[in-house]
Amino acid sequence: MIRRALACLFTLGLVACATQPRPSTPPKQTAPQPRPVPAPTGSVPAETSVERRADAAPVDLTPVPFEVARANFIRDTAARFGLDPAFIEATLARANWREDTIKLMSKPAERTIGWNEYRPRFITASRISAGQAFLAEHRAQLSRVEQRTGVPAEIIVAILGVETSYGGYTGKTPVIDALYTLAFRYPRSGNPDRAQYEARRELFFRDELAQLFALAKEQRLDLSTLTGSYAGAMGLGQFMPSSYRDFGVDGDGDGRIDLLTDLDDVFASVANYFVKKGGAYGWERGGPVAVQARLAPDAVEFNPDDWTPTWTLGELATRGYTPLTPVPAGETATPVTLSTSSGPQYWLGFRNYYAITRYNNSKMYAMAVWQLSEAIAGRPLPPA
Ligand SMILES: [Ca+2]
Numbered sequence: 001m002i003r004r005a006l007a008c009l010f011t012l013g014l015v016a017c018a019t020q021p022r023p024s025t026p027p028k029q030t031a032p033q034p035r036p037v038p039a040p041t042g043s044v045p046a047e048t049s050v051e052r053r054a055d056a057a058p059v060d061l062t063p064v065p066f067e068v069a070r071a072n073f074i075r076d077t078a079a080r081f082g083l084d085p086a087f088i089e090a091t092l093a094r095a096n097w098r099e100d101t102i103k104l105m106s107k108p109a110e111r112t113i114g115w116n117e118y119r120p121r122f123i124t125a126s127r128i129s130a131g132q133a134f135l136a137e138h139r140a141q142l143s144r145v146e147q148r149t150g151v152p153a154e155i156i157v158a159i160l161g162v163e164t165s166y167g168g169y170t171g172k173t174p175v176i177d178a179l180y181t182l183a184f185r186y187p188r189s190g191n192p193d194r195a196q197y198e199a200r201r202e203l204f205f206r207d208e209l210a211q212l213f214a215l216a217k218e219q220r221l222d223l224s225t226l227t228g229s230y231a232g233a234m235g236l237g238q239f240m241p242s243s244y245r246d247f248g249v250d251g252d253g254d255g256r257i258d259l260l261t262d263l264d265d266v267f268a269s270v271a272n273y274f275v276k277k278g279g280a281y282g283w284e285r286g287g288p289v290a291v292q293a294r295l296a297p298d299a300v301e302f303n304p305d306d307w308t309p310t311w312t313l314g315e316l317a318t319r320g321y322t323p324l325t326p327v328p329a330g331e332t333a334t335p336v337t338l339s340t341s342s343g344p345q346y347w348l349g350f351r352n353y354y355a356i357t358r359y360n361n362s363k364m365y366a367m368a369v370w371q372l373s374e375a376i377a378g379r380p381l382p383p384a
Contacts, residue, residue: 083213097185119364122372145267149271155369214241219256251265287352288350290350336363
């Protein structure tokens with residue numbers, strides 16, 4: 001759910017990533033049974049990814065004393081969501097600064113890795129078999145969501161596999177602590193080139209903290225027990241509060257959106273996110289995700305700034321790109337270059353590829369999720 005993320009070791013996004021502890025959390029009552037799954041890869045939800053959009057408005061860097069910022073936050077959040085300021089004050093008074101959150105958020109980005117290193121971290125035999133078991137166990141529920149939304153069951157399962165090892169590890173950090181920390185003590189590198197970005201990130205998390213209060217009220221969540229990632233992402237799909245509020249769906253019709261323990265709600269919400277988040281490029285029922293391509297030897301690699309799939313096959317052909325497998329007529333795509341130990345690998349990503357990047361703005365994340373979904377569905381994988 002966010003924009004430019006770099007993930008932990010990968011480039012998923014942004015800054016911080018996901019360094020999650022080993023999975024040890026017992027499953028929730030209605031969540032899947034524990035399975036021998038690999039440690040989560042630690043993607044950070046999109047919302048926590050880095051944003052470096054050129055059009056991002058400048059942020060006022062005038063220092064504001066913490067007490068003033070905190071008081072303004074309480075006043076503004078109470079007014080914005082119709083909450084009792086005394087409740088917000090009392091809740092924040094019990095929140096703790098999380099040094100581990102600061103540390104993880106300030107961790108320097110690891111060296112950029114290639115697809116040949118990234119892929120094996122996500123696409124493993126154990127993750128595939130655990131995904132197949134999860135799909136088999138919940139097939140009826142997933143099929144209903146697929147029929148309604150067009151988002152294939154295996155795509156939903158793959159996202160949950162990458163984010164939380166199918167619910168095996170959803171995070172143990174109190175969400176209120178994580179967001180309070182990042183909202184008011186977002187780590188500063190001291191690098192003037194990053195000052196605007198870091199200030200914007202702090203405001204992003206301050207808004208997420210405000211939305212957490214609204215979410216808790218709307219969905220009757222107990223902020224004293226709610227846990228998630230070190231950056232405040234929650235549940236099997238690792239939704240940030242704003243995404244929970246914007247895209248969460250009550251899948252079982254019990255009047256509540258529970259993305260922490262209710263699989264009907266989780267499946268419906270992940271699918272809804274895919275359909276809606278990309279706007280005009282949201283998930284297309286039955287559409288392709290990606291195909292491998294060949295680049296003509298005399299052509300120049302074409303790497304657009306983002307993965308919006310606006311290029312016609314004719315335009316791509318002009319630039320030297322030829323799909324290796326047939327593509328439905330009328331599809332538009334984005335070229336994607338993956339680096340491997342044996343040289344660049346070229347792909348064309350379609351609207352549904354773009355939809356996956358809305359979950360985490362990384363070309364390798366989207367490719368890994370799609371390929372994992374293919375393996376879970378029992379289809380052959382492209383060579384690494
Ligand atoms: Ca529900």
